Amino acid sequence: MPQITIPSANISFECDEHDTVLRAALRAGLGMPYECNVGSCGNCRFEVLSGEVVHERENPPGWNEQRDKAKNRYLGCQARPLGDCSIKVPMRPEYKSQFLPARTTGKLVAVEDITHDIREFRFELTEPNGFLPGQYALLAVPGVEGGRAYSMANAGEPGRWDFQIRRVPNGQTTSALFDKLKPGDEVGLDGPYGMAYFRDESPRDVLCMAGGSGLSPMISIARAFSASTTSPDRKLHFIYGGRTPRDICGESILKSLPGFGTRILYHCAVSDTAHPDSAGWSGRTGFVPDLAVELFDDTLANFEIYFAGPPPMADAIMKMAITHKAPVGQLHFDKFY
Template identity: 55%
Template structure:
């Protein structure tokens, strides 16, 4: 599961009219369909609208409303400030046009979608346990949709207001089957609905893919994946993609997993099934809670420290992907900055 706020896009009217959104200072425009929001509609149109979390927390998708009116789906979104309100700045991931409008925004090619996101329906085909609190959910989509290893989707779950962001753990294949490894979050309405209300045969809405932390096939460096919690999913997807990608056949792949206790450790069995296990694919886990004597023989400590100890100066020569709880992600970022790893070699999606 992507660790995001349990809020977001509200209930939608599927038959609401479409509206035209014009970009100030030029000829660009796109259509925002009924029930959609500005950010996602722009990406469906092939426009590189900046974003990160996609659910109202980071503020990276702000735009200025020049003409017209928009409705904010989540007025209390952490990424939307009083100063933004005064300056007619809004969050594109939470904004739905009330009519035709004109906005001011600077597109950035770094945010261009590899595959234009699609809104469709899917049925849960199967589920299985991964750990005591993580399960894998396999959905079959009504319409095939490609995605890159490491990307995520937004799921609209029964009885839950607003979408929830979860990363795919498989590779796209023919685009019909998307798998998600989700952790049950205490008090989390999204994960509670997924675990307790979505049984095989249940239909949900899926919108995706999204995210910039996808596998770079042209990178001439060995790969390091760092995961914690259900950040397992996108990192497993990265390794699954890299293990069979001809362009990466000579790259070594290292996977580090951080867990609280030995019972939380996951991922090794999934990687062992891949070609190259033990030769070019290597796995190691660390637990942060000192275990009882004889319970654990691996490293004890935080996974960002393990990465620094194992690879040291070599980190600057690696292509690095990471995903996990916010505190873990922040610690990994700080460690990589301290070791002067070039920013272009570091890939993660920012969630709160």
């Protein structure tokens, strides 16, 4: 099996030819920087000192063929070794996984519609593995090239991973999941991954923000918060944004949690008020970051802040949080590329 060596850190680990350098490093309990795991963010870039690697995904968006290739740089989440390699990458212990990521299969045991285009898919794992609330896994459906990242919605039960997934028009994986997958069918699962997990040790109030497909990890964090006995005086505020009223969701799930209405509070807003479907909406309007400012303004820096959703929304929340002086160390997020 190919051996990957990082001379500057005096480390080496095995990476089989069907695995990628990043995932093998994390499976070996090492801390290698990353974020999306699907070739989009570029945060897992490393330099090949000797040996050869090949990208799993052709021309991944987080890699520039001219600039990166000239410097022998590749993406850890996409690079498969063709033999022994020596690489240069700044290792960072905070990226070590508490639960080592592993590849297994999941059997679909139940589905439940949440909105017109978000559905929960519940899988039983062949080989159970735990995860931290807010983390994600790579899900591979037969016939689609490359796994896609999906965040778990439950709170870390080892044998069951639930995902709340939004249908993307003509999306390869979501079309297969929504239109073809039946209870009893199996998918490939690889995880857990991700750094936007619940920091239960923080005594601060929690602010969870999501729009569209970002629902799942925020629900996972809210579930873990509800069950936690650490800092019982903390509150969790959950903000969810949708284009029109039929996109609004999350409240009925949170209502089933102990502490809803006292420790767990739900707020939502509709952004497309000119849309005919929004006629008759009497709730709040606007975008998620605007609602956060309206509700919390100068106190935003006091929260542990979690958010997830499409990159433009995540970028707008990040900008808003920094403008309101929220320390970067209190921001935990996944951009859903």
